[in-house]
Amino acid sequence: MALGSIQNLLLALIVVVPGFITTHVAVSLGVVRTEISKWRLLIVSLSTSLFVVSLFLGILQLNGTEVTDVTEVQAVFFTPKFRPELVLALITGSAGMGVLGAVLLASNVHKQVRNWIWERVPGDRTRNFHEPWEGTLDEAARVQVLTSDGAIVIGGLKQYSDDGKEKQISLTGAEWKSPSMDGFEDAGTDIELLFGDDIQQITVVDTKENAESQE
Known part of the structure; x- marks a missing residue:
């Protein structure tokens, strides 16, 4: 396999995996026992990946690493050579975001937000969100x-x-x-x-x- 193809594969994993790590940690530590469909979990994980990677690149830019184009994302991790410390930082940050998500889930913040919205939207208050x-x-x-x-x-x-x-x-x-x-x-x-x-x-x-x- 060509070196460029290997780099593209690694980059794809680097960009996609963080969201799965964050979602899995949040769901596991937050003790979400309600069954979540595979498609819903996939969509949430991919969306989380977009957020985590964007936040990570934003932090890099604040520290002097310019990313002005999508193609430059590969250069961040492979210039002047493969930089495992950045991958480790991204994975650690993803796990940290998962812990934060677990805290929010365990604190029922999502329920509080949902209640706040329902209190401001006219409708049938006898219907419960779940059962x-x-x-x-x-x-x-x-x-x-x-x-x-x-x-x-x-x-x-x-x-x-x-x-x-x-x-x-x-x-x-x-x-x-x-x-x-x-x-x-x-x-x-x-x-x-x-x-x-x-x-x-x-x-x-x-x-x-x-x-x-x-x-």
Whole structure:
């Protein structure tokens, strides 16, 4: 294979790979469990590559490396010889951008932005972005769960699943009442975990807003 062809192949990898690194790190560390289609992931990765490489070249220009044409991108990495330190810097920067993206995902910044937009756009506010399960429990502080065997458990909402698969919910300070009992009984456990087949109905007993106002 000609040297020029090898350089073009390496350049293509250098330009495309950063976005995949950034996206993979962000999705992995941000614990995005909702299934993302391959095409959507590909589009996001390529778009991220464009952003990361543009930012990288912009930083190089601030440090005196002029890039006035697309063809000069190859010269950046191969003049006067192959410069692995720049490739390493680009990969490291891509991983860093992925960590930043993971922080934003874990902090639910995308949800906050989405809520901000929806508050300013007229429309049907009874429709949730994904499903009532997530939208309702996101505001809940204390819930009551009716199980498949007719028992009722009340407790503080600790966590709930949001991967679109099996519904799971964990409660703290749980109190149980079976069909044969007259009142509730303290479970005496730190955390109670309920799985999809056990959950028949969920009632929000107290919301986060109410809980905060009573403190």
